[in-house]
Amino acid sequence: MWKRDEAVKPANQPSPAAPVATTAPASATAALQPDTRRIERDLVNIGKSVVIKGELSGSEDLTIEGHVEGKIELKDNVLTIGPNGRIKAQVFAKAVIVLGEVHGNIAASEKVDIRDGGSVDGDVVSPKVAIAEGAHFRGSVDMQKKPGQPGQAQPVKTEPSKSAVASPPVAAQAAQPAAH
Amino acid sequence: MAFSDLFSRLRKADADSDTGAAAAPVSPTKALARFTVGLAGRVAPVLLDLGPVIGGNVSFFGERLGCKILVEDLAKDIDRHVAERRAAELPRFLETRIARETDSVDGILCWDLFDFLDKASAAALARHLVRVLKPNGLLLAFFNTYEPKAGEPQPPALYTKYVVVDSGHLQHRTYAASRGRQKPFQNRDIQKMFEPLRITDQFLLKSHMREVLFRKPSAADTSAAPAS
Numbered sequence: 001m002w003k004r005d006e007a008v009k010p011a012n013q014p015s016p017a018a019p020v021a022t023t024a025p026a027s028a029t030a031a032l033q034p035d036t037r038r039i040e041r042d043l044v045n046i047g048k049s050v051v052i053k054g055e056l057s058g059s060e061d062l063t064i065e066g067h068v069e070g071k072i073e074l075k076d077n078v079l080t081i082g083p084n085g086r087i088k089a090q091v092f093a094k095a096v097i098v099l100g101e102v103h104g105n106i107a108a109s110e111k112v113d114i115r116d117g118g119s120v121d122g123d124v125v126s127p128k129v130a131i132a133e134g135a136h137f138r139g140s141v142d143m144q145k146k147p148g149q150p151g152q153a154q155p156v157k158t159e160p161s162k163s164a165v166a167s168p169p170v171a172a173q174a175a176q177p178a179a180h
Numbered sequence: 181m182a183f184s185d186l187f188s189r190l191r192k193a194d195a196d197s198d199t200g201a202a203a204a205p206v207s208p209t210k211a212l213a214r215f216t217v218g219l220a221g222r223v224a225p226v227l228l229d230l231g232p233v234i235g236g237n238v239s240f241f242g243e244r245l246g247c248k249i250l251v252e253d254l255a256k257d258i259d260r261h262v263a264e265r266r267a268a269e270l271p272r273f274l275e276t277r278i279a280r281e282t283d284s285v286d287g288i289l290c291w292d293l294f295d296f297l298d299k300a301s302a303a304a305l306a307r308h309l310v311r312v313l314k315p316n317g318l319l320l321a322f323f324n325t326y327e328p329k330a331g332e333p334q335p336p337a338l339y340t341k342y343v344v345v346d347s348g349h350l351q352h353r354t355y356a357a358s359r360g361r362q363k364p365f366q367n368r369d370i371q372k373m374f375e376p377l378r379i380t381d382q383f384l385l386k387s388h389m390r391e392v393l394f395r396k397p398s399a400a401d402t403s404a405a406p407a408s
């Protein structure tokens with residue numbers, strides 16, 4: 001029977017309580033394979049017990065499980081607010097995934113994804129926004145158009161949208177104009 | 181795993197973010213299409229949605245119509261007031277609930293929220309919505325027209341999430357409410373409540389739901405109207 005070799009467990013699995021670290025210690029890094037090193041460089045965690053007040057910026061993907069107050073700027077990278085993450089900040093990133101709590105406005109150049117259990121109180125500006133059913137959201141959503149595209153409406157099509165759940169039964173009830 | 185389970189999981193994945201509602205019925209709607217057409221000609225219209233946040237609806241109105249969407253789930257406020265036995269304070273609360281400037285919103289989706297409000301609360305909210313709606317702005321609301329007769333069982337206390345499938349169909353997903361629908365509004369009460377908005381379309385569905393589309397008259401409309 002196949003048995004997983006614990007010794008080759010991927011090193012890039014984020015540990016929720018991992019300390020803030022942008023670079024691994026030299027001795028540990030030397031022992032890792034080149035691919036693993038690369039992955040570890042690209043993933044940074046802010047652990048549950050960490051509290052940051054001020055401005056947080058960088059050029060790596062970041063997962064926050066702790067508390068951050070102030071401003072977060074990861075313009076070319078993905079920011080993930082983990083289930084334990086509590087953010088009270090203005091957020092600027094390429095993409096933002098919310099599983100925890102955010103109080104503040106979010107601006108993303110690609111996508112904002114508020115997952116089941118995630119909570120956002122603030123305004124969201126992004127060309128693509130996904131909000132799961134179990135998510136909490138209060139604020140506004142502005143799916144700004146890219147430069148060159150006017151904020152003009154697209155023609156309204158009658159076929160089902162992608163987001164619609166496919167094939168539920170259509171209730172057999174026709175609409176009739178009511179007498180005024 | 182049964183095939184039905186497998187397909188329902190696949191549908192869930194396709195739905196991008198909405199979950200757990202594959203079996204909810206889809207019903208036709210006439211007024212939504214008129215509402216979307218009315219908004220489609222505007223540049224970056226501001227849309228106020230008084231229902232719970234639904235990812236599919238945000239995508240529909242945001243991506244297809246280029247709307248800026250404001251989500252204000254008033255059902256939660258009703259529930260909170262009822263649970264805290266402060267329902268009598270709802271009219272005062274609703275009068276100022278939505279912090280928007282006068283004439284700042286292009287479209288308002290009330291769905292069937294008014295069915296869950298008593299007359300005083302409904303009137304207070306309607307006044308507030310009329311104020312924030314821009315001239316020529318549109319307001320869509322659904323009203324239940326059926327009242328159970330004496331001795332008939334009361335329907336369960338359920339809100340409905342209206343998920344836009346397309347501009348002609350809505351999926352109805354129910355969830356628990358703290359109190360049931362209140363006494364249905366008569367047509368004249370609806371007209372009076374939303375004055376000076378004008379009803380541009382209304383449709384009575386076989387489900388006893390009246391879909392009403394209102395438009396706020398512009399200054400030109402008002403000046404052109406004959407003095408009464």
